[in-house]
Amino acid sequence: xxxxxxxxxxxxxxxxxxxxxxxxxxxxxxxxxxxxxxxxxxxxxxxxxxxxxxxxxxxxxxxxxxxxxxxxxxxxxxxxxxxxxxxxxxxxxxxxxxxxxxxxxxxxxxxxxxxxxxxxxxxxxxxxxxxxxxxxxxxxxxxxxxxxxxxxxxxxxxxxxxxxxxxxxxxxxxxxxxxxxxxxxxxxxxxxxxxxxxxxxxxxxxxxxxxxxxxxxxxxxxxxxxxxxxxxxxxxxxxxxxxxxxxxxxxxxxxxxxxxxxxxxxxxxxxxxxxxxxxxxxxxxxxxxxxxxxxxxxxxxxxxxxxxxxxxxxxxxxxxxxxxxxxxxxxxxxxxxxxxxxxxxxxxxxxxxxxxxxxxxxxxxxxxxxxxxxxxxxxxxxxxxxxxxxxxxxxxxxxxxxxxxxxxxxxxxxxxxxxxxxxxxxx
Amino acid sequence: xxxxxxxxxxxxxxxxxxxxxxxxxxxxxxxxxxxxxxxxxxxxxxxxxxxxxxxxxxxxxxxxxxxxxxxxxxxxxxxxxxxxxxxxxxxxxxxxxxxxxxxxxxxxxxxxxxxxxxxxxxxxxxxxxxxxxxxxxxxxxxxxxxxxxxxxxxxxxxxxxxxxxxxxxxxxxxxxxxxxxxxxxxxxxxxxxxxxxxxxxxxxxxxxxxxxxxxxxxxxxxxxxxxxxxxxxxxxxxxxxxxxxxxxxxxxxxxxxxxxxxxxxxxxxxxxxxxxxxxxxxxxxxxxxxxxxxxxxxxxxxxxxxxxxxxxxxxxxxxxxxxxxxxxxxxxxxxxxxxxxxxxxxxxxxxxxxxxxxxxxxxxxxxxxxxxxxxxxxxxxxxxxxxxxxxxxxxxxxxxxxxxxxxxxxxx
Numbered sequence: 013x014x015x016x017x018x019x020x021x022x023x024x025x026x027x028x029x030x031x032x033x034x035x036x037x038x039x040x041x042x043x044x045x046x047x048x049x050x051x052x053x054x055x056x057x058x059x060x061x062x063x064x065x066x067x068x069x070x071x072x073x074x075x076x077x078x079x080x081x082x083x084x085x086x087x088x089x090x091x092x093x094x095x096x097x098x099x100x101x102x103x104x105x106x107x108x109x110x111x112x113x114x115x116x117x118x119x120x121x122x123x124x125x126x127x128x129x130x131x132x133x134x135x136x137x138x139x140x141x142x143x144x145x146x147x148x149x150x151x152x153x154x155x156x157x158x159x160x161x162x163x164x165x166x167x168x169x170x171x172x173x174x175x176x177x178x179x180x181x182x183x184x185x186x187x188x189x190x191x192x193x194x195x196x197x198x199x200x201x202x203x204x205x206x207x208x209x210x211x212x213x214x215x216x217x218x219x220x221x222x223x224x225x226x227x228x229x230x231x232x233x234x235x236x237x238x239x240x241x242x243x244x245x246x247x248x249x250x251x252x253x254x255x256x257x258x259x260x261x262x263x264x265x266x267x268x269x270x271x272x273x274x275x276x277x278x279x280x281x282x283x284x285x286x287x288x289x290x291x292x293x294x295x296x297x298x299x300x301x302x303x304x305x306x307x308x309x310x311x312x313x314x315x316x317x318x319x320x321x322x323x324x325x326x327x328x329x330x331x332x333x334x335x336x337x338x339x340x341x342x343x344x345x346x347x348x349x350x351x352x353x354x355x356x357x358x359x360x361x362x363x364x365x366x367x368x369x370x371x372x373x374x375x376x377x378x379x380x381x382x383x384x385x386x387x388x389x390x391x392x393x394x395x396x397x398x399x400x401x402x403x404x405x406x407x408x409x410x411x412x413x414x415x416x417x418x419x420x421x422x423x424x425x426x427x428x429x430x431x432x433x434x435x436x437x438x439x
Numbered sequence: 440x441x442x443x444x445x446x447x448x449x450x451x452x453x454x455x456x457x458x459x460x461x462x463x464x465x466x467x468x469x470x471x472x473x474x475x476x477x478x479x480x481x482x483x484x485x486x487x488x489x490x491x492x493x494x495x496x497x498x499x500x501x502x503x504x505x506x507x508x509x510x511x512x513x514x515x516x517x518x519x520x521x522x523x524x525x526x527x528x529x530x531x532x533x534x535x536x537x538x539x540x541x542x543x544x545x546x547x548x549x550x551x552x553x554x555x556x557x558x559x560x561x562x563x564x565x566x567x568x569x570x571x572x573x574x575x576x577x578x579x580x581x582x583x584x585x586x587x588x589x590x591x592x593x594x595x596x597x598x599x600x601x602x603x604x605x606x607x608x609x610x611x612x613x614x615x616x617x618x619x620x621x622x623x624x625x626x627x628x629x630x631x632x633x634x635x636x637x638x639x640x641x642x643x644x645x646x647x648x649x650x651x652x653x654x655x656x657x658x659x660x661x662x663x664x665x666x667x668x669x670x671x672x673x674x675x676x677x678x679x680x681x682x683x684x685x686x687x688x689x690x691x692x693x694x695x696x697x698x699x700x701x702x703x704x705x706x707x708x709x710x711x712x713x714x715x716x717x718x719x720x721x722x723x724x725x726x727x728x729x730x731x732x733x734x735x736x737x738x739x740x741x742x743x744x745x746x747x748x749x750x751x752x753x754x755x756x757x758x759x760x761x762x763x764x765x766x767x768x769x770x771x772x773x774x775x776x777x778x779x780x781x782x783x784x785x786x787x788x789x790x791x792x793x794x795x796x797x798x799x800x801x802x803x804x805x806x807x808x809x810x811x812x813x814x815x816x817x818x819x820x821x822x823x824x825x826x827x828x829x830x831x832x833x834x835x836x837x838x839x840x841x842x843x844x845x846x847x848x849x850x851x
Contacts, residue, residue, distance in 0.1 A: 029501065159501055
């Protein structure tokens with residue numbers, strides 16, 4: 013199609029730079045990573061913040077963190093870079109600002125540097141190393157230049173990883189498991205079977221996600237295992253494995269009964285605690301749903317729209333295994349693991365174009381010309397293609413339950429019209 | 440610049456977006472990262488500007504920056520022209536293109552040849568070293584320099600209102616009151632309310648105004664340009680209080696040569712005086728016995744602070760308290776500029792009296808948030824039907840706020 017000629021095929025994409033906009037004028041576009049860095053920072057009790065950038069960044073940061081002081085004494089401030097500092101650097105002024113915040117009571121401080129400090133190459137690492145011993149506060153930083161990416165996930169995963177900078181080695185607790193990517197608090201869904209079984213076997217779960225206290229992050233290196241439920245926390249898990257030797261098992265991209273079996277076996281092995289058939293019923297149910305999925309999806313084709321934190325490529329690999337042809341993938345972020353999943357998808361004979369959708373009205377019109385059988389995700393506006401708005405919600409589930417839920421969602425998929433071949437355009 | 444606890448002074452770019460954001464039927468394309476424009480749209484929507492000017496962004500990445508590529512801009516313009524078919528596209532740079540030295544006006548001249556049906560109008564102020572009010576003023580000037588077409592004076596007589604922009608607290612209410620007064624006193628309707636209630640077609644007709652009423656000093660350059668080009672006289676004044684509003688009407692009458700409707704003026708004065716009469720005894724008593732309770736402290740845009748000060752301290756004889764403006768370029772002998780360090784210190788030292796300032800300052804000081812007269816503030820302002828501060832109804836609104844504030848804070 014002419015309208016998608018400018019897009020790269022998945023096999024040729026190596027980074028976010030390879031993901032082109034489907035239509036060129038963003039309306040409304042995507043949030044910058046500063047937004048999600050602030051959302052995460054605000055939610056962590058005990059963590060102070062300092063936004064470094066232009067007046068716009070400082071002003072708009074107040075939409076996310078409206079108060080200068082948090083409920084537990086956190087300090088949230090902004091450092092605005094002036095025209096001289098853009099040329100000569102802001103090290104002196106910023107160091108002084110950090111000193112003032114430490115003097116005012118900030119004990120753990122996250123510096124969030126936006127586009128201009130990153131563009132001019134401000135050496136935050138060097139600056140913090142210089143003043144670390146001089147202030148009564150622990151310091152870390154993230155660069156959140158929007159020009160480094162298309163969207164906001166980096167705000168989450170880089171900030172989670174930066175929190176690792178506060179961690180120190182602790183005595184291992186063999187009964188402690190960190191759940192990375194899910195915050196504490198009540199979840200409206202029934203607890204996932206895996207977590208329920210772990211608790212019944214006497215394991216203590218520590219949830220590290222939005223809303224976790226800083227104290228819990230600091231204590232996290234005592235765990236025997238990190239369960240990773242989101243790609244946004246995978247870099248933190250990698251850091252904790254490297255720094256503290258805490259093994260990790262990722263469940264956020266695991267599809268298929270066999271793969272889930274292997275992941276669960278890995279968990280049991282690492283925790284030295286066999287399951288004793290604890291998941292037999294869930295596994296059986298998932299197997300039946302998987303069989304129905306295979307029958308339903310064979311020969312269909314679809315577009316992967318925005319899926320929230322769910323990575324589209326691993327899902328595409330799973331569905332492609334049943335003969336579901338991916339026509340186009342919207343990718344919010346190209347994660348390092350995506351290269352491997354891309355190869356798996358290619359091995360199945362598929363190499364779809366990838367894009368970032370930034371103008372839903374225009375993009376919907378373009379996508380409808382592709383004559384897909386299905387749109388995975390929330391359809392922006394009214395479109396002709398049947399959609400599955402519940403797909404992004406799969407990120408809240410994992411393991412066998414995810415397969416069951418996926419199967420339930422796919423029940424709503426209309427069968428391919430017998431008079432139309434896959435990919436055939438509407439008249 | 441430096442460390443801020445509260446929202447810092449906004450940039451010139453924010454002034455440009457604030458001015459253009461309310462123009463109906465317009466399209467703006469920013470060359471820069473998407474996040475800026477998305478947040479600008481959020482900010483304007485919370486200030487009560489719905490879908491007026493459509494804000495687009497090109498986004499920009501490392502490759503564009505490294506190679507100085509502007510290909511995204513060309514493709515975005517092509518797409519917008521093809522599908523929106525606008526007559527006019529405003530173009531602005533964000534901070535990143537400003538830092539790397541992108542010459543947007545030159546680009547526009549190059550690209551204009553490819554899009555003869557669509558005018559490309561670049562604006563500057565990428566947020567580098569230009570303040571908000573300067574950006575706003577330059578944008579108003581650029582609009583009147585580029586859009587109005589040659590035309591004669593409109594009949595029946597009409598006027599333009601210059602400077603009603605979304606950064607001012609209750610900007611639509613104030614504009615609405617002035618429009619109401621102009622209609623009642625002179626039978627005049629606005630040709631253009633620049634820019635809170637206008638469309639590009641209306642800006643084009645500004646040359647037909649009998650008078651340009653400027654309600655903030657940033658609009659004076661635009662009014663002077665219109666005077667030089669069309670001979671349109673102007674009046675730069677925000678009327679606060681009953682007497683000042685009557686004087687404002689009379690001055691407009693002198694400038695335009697149109698006699699105001701005396702019955703309308705009399706009725707408005709009568710109504711305002713009747714409704715405010717019950718306050719007089721209490722206010723007089725306080726002025727005699729406890730003048731500190733009426734000490735009037737004001738912080739915000741210099742024109743608004745001076746206007747309310749003239750009413751409260753000039754007309755009603757309230758003692759003057761702490762008064763400051765929010766832009767160092769507007770400071771003068773009689774009205775200093777306060778940075779956040781200065782106003783927080785000053786508010787800590789001065790308790791009591793009547794404090795009217797930004798919502799943010801009032802919230803921090805633990806004072807009555809109904810006394811807000813300027814932005815920023817924590818609250819959304821989506822309702823355009825709030826009472827104004829200018830004009831006859833503004834006088835009543837101010838009196839209502841003051842009398843309630845003093846009676847709630849005292850043992851009266």
